[in-house]
Amino acid sequence: MKFTPVVAxxxxxxxxxxxxxxVIENVVFFVIGLWGIDVxxxxxxxxxxxxxxxxxxxxxxxxAMDKEQKQAQMYMQSTYTARMVLFSISFVIALIVPVFNxxxxxxxxxxxxxxxxxxxxxxxxxxx
Numbered sequence: 429m430k431f432t433p434v435v436a437x438x439x440x441x442x443x444x445x446x447x448x449x450x451v452i453e454n455v456v457f458f459v460i461g462l463w464g465i466d467v468x469x470x471x472x473x474x475x476x477x478x479x480x481x482x483x484x485x486x487x488x489x490x491x492a493m494d495k496e497q498k499q500a501q502m503y504m505q506s507t508y509t510a511r512m513v514l515f516s517i518s519f520v521i522a523l524i525v526p527v528f529n530x531x532x533x534x535x536x537x538x539x540x541x542x543x544x545x546x547x548x549x550x551x552x553x554x555x556x
Contacts, residue, residue, distance in 0.1 A: 435486040442482045445543035446536065450475045453535055470522060470529035474536030477518045481511050482540050 431439065450471050457463040457471075488507040492500040515537055522533035 429487055429490065431486065432490060435490055439479075439483055439486055441547055442540055442543050443479050445546060446475055446478055446539040449539045449542060450536055453532065457532060464529070466527060466529040467532040469527050470532035471536060473518070473522060473528050474533040475539070477514065477533075478536045478540050481514060484511055484514075 453471050454463060454468060457467045484507065488504060492503050495503055518537075519530075519534060522528045522530040
């Protein structure tokens with residue numbers, strides 16, 4: 429499925445803002461003396477999961493627009509559940525795989541929400 433121009437633009441915005449927040453996360457870990465390669469790998473893993481989640485959300489919204497209201501609601505609920513399973517599995521992976529600092533991996537899970545708040549504050553158009 430191809431992204432609509434609005435969804436593609438929003439994905440680019442979120443990916444850029446989330447990446448900026450990931451850089452800030454790494455700087456904070458460095459400043460407090462806890463930075464290591466595991467923090468870098470963990471934060472990049474968390475960044476990737478957060479962007480994948482937003483892409484999946486964008487595709488889900490596009491697909492739901494072609495459905496009737498009741499079907500669209502059920503579809504969005506099912507994709508929400510699946511996306512939360514993605515976060516849960518990613519959390520377990522971050523805990524188990526020693527190359528990831530699990531704290532650094534989990535922090536980016538909230539970056540999309542923070543990015544949306546920043547985008548809406550800075551830009552009148554915000555996230556559409």
